[in-house]
Amino acid sequence: MTSASDAAGALTPLGEVVRRFGLDARKALGQHFLLDEPVCRRIALLPGDLSGRHVLEVGPGPGGLTRALLAHPLAHLTAVELDERALAALAEVEAAHPGRLTVLRQDARHFDGATLLPAPRQVVANLPYNVGTPLLVGWLREAAAWERLTLMFQEEVAFRITAAAGTEHYGRLAVLSQWVASCSIGLRLPPGAFRPPPKVHSAVVVLTPHAEQPPPELFRAMERITAAAFGQRRKMLRGALKPLGGAEALLSACGIAPERRAEELPVAAFDALARAWLARGEEAGQATP
Numbered sequence: 001m002t003s004a005s006d007a008a009g010a011l012t013p014l015g016e017v018v019r020r021f022g023l024d025a026r027k028a029l030g031q032h033f034l035l036d037e038p039v040c041r042r043i044a045l046l047p048g049d050l051s052g053r054h055v056l057e058v059g060p061g062p063g064g065l066t067r068a069l070l071a072h073p074l075a076h077l078t079a080v081e082l083d084e085r086a087l088a089a090l091a092e093v094e095a096a097h098p099g100r101l102t103v104l105r106q107d108a109r110h111f112d113g114a115t116l117l118p119a120p121r122q123v124v125a126n127l128p129y130n131v132g133t134p135l136l137v138g139w140l141r142e143a144a145a146w147e148r149l150t151l152m153f154q155e156e157v158a159f160r161i162t163a164a165a166g167t168e169h170y171g172r173l174a175v176l177s178q179w180v181a182s183c184s185i186g187l188r189l190p191p192g193a194f195r196p197p198p199k200v201h202s203a204v205v206v207l208t209p210h211a212e213q214p215p216p217e218l219f220r221a222m223e224r225i226t227a228a229a230f231g232q233r234r235k236m237l238r239g240a241l242k243p244l245g246g247a248e249a250l251l252s253a254c255g256i257a258p259e260r261r262a263e264e265l266p267v268a269a270f271d272a273l274a275r276a277w278l279a280r281g282e283e284a285g286q287a288t289p
C-alpha cells in the first residue's frame with residue numbers, strides 16, 4: 001500500500017477543502033461529507049485487497065474517500081460526480097496521482113460501469129442518500145459484473161439490505177440483495193462523523209456477489225414477484241400474488257402454503273417462486289411473464 005501522505009504536500013488538507021473550494025453542502029445532492037481521514041481509511045479497508053482492481057466511486061465530493069482509496073494499489077479509480085463545484089478539489093487529487101484517477105462529471109445513474117470499466121471491478125462509495133437504493137438495484141441486476149460493492153447508506157437502508165426473514169426490516173431490498181450477494185454491515189457511523197451531520201446514523205454495507213448469478217430474465221421475474229408480494233406485505237400470499245395470475249397454483253408448485261405472508265418467507269422460497277413463474281411464462285410461449 002502507498003502511504004496516504006505520499007502526495008499530501010500537493011494537496012489541500014481535507015479539513016480545508018470545503019472552505020477553499022466553496023463546497024457548501026447541498027441537500028438536493030445528498031451531500032454529507034466525510035472529512036475525517038482515519039474514518040475514510042477505515043472505509044477504504046472494507047473491500048479487502050484492492051490490488052489490480054478497477055474501482056468506481058460514486059459521488060467523491062471533496063475527495064476524502066477518494067484519497068483513502070488511492071492509498072491502495074488499485075489498478076484505476078473512476079470517480080463519477082454530479083456537482084461541478086467538486087471538480088477543482090478533485091483535480092488536485094488527480095494531479096497528485098497521475099494516471100490512477102479519472103474524474104467524470106456525470107449522473108452516476110447513467111454511468112454503465114459494467115461495460116466501461118475493465119474487470120475485476122468494484123464499487124466503493126459514500127452514496128448520496130436520494131439515489132442510493134436505485135443505484136444499488138441497478139448493480140444487483142448485473143451482479144456478475146462486480147466483484148464487490150462497499151456502500152455507505154442511511155442505517156435504515158443498511159438494515160433493509162441485511163435483514164433476515166421475519167424481522168422488522170425484511171422486505172424486497174433484502175430479498176433482491178441477499179439473493180445475488182452475501183451482505184453484511186462493515187461499519188456504523190454516527191451523524192457527527194459527517195459535515196453537515198445528517199439526521200440519522202449511517203452504515204457501510206459490503207455486498208459480495210455469489211459465484212452463480214441469475215440470468216436477466218430470472219432477475220426480472222424476481223423483481224415482479226417481490227414487488228407483488230411486498231406491495232401488500234401483511235396480506236396472505238394467495239391474495240398478494242393474485243395480480244400475477246394463478247397464485248394458488250404457483251404457491252402449491254413451490255410447496256408454499258397460500259396463507260403465508262411475504263415478510264416471513266425466506267430468500268430460497270422467493271427463488272423457487274421466481275423460477276416457477278418464469279418457467280410458467282416460458283411454457284405459455286412468453287419470453288418474460
Ligand SMILES: C[S@@+](CC[C@H](N)C(=O)[O-])C[C@H]1O[C@@H](n2cnc3c(N)ncnc32)[C@H](O)[C@@H]1O
Pocket residue numbers: 029030031032033034035058059060061062063064065080081082083086106107108109125126127128129131
Ligand atoms: C454523501 S455525499 C459523499 C461525498 C464524499 N464521497 C464524502 O464521503 O465526503 C454524496 C456525493 O454524491 C454526489 N452526487 C449526488 N447525486 C449524484 C449522482 N446522481 N451522480 C453522481 N454523484 C452524485 C454529491 O454531489 C456528493 O458529492
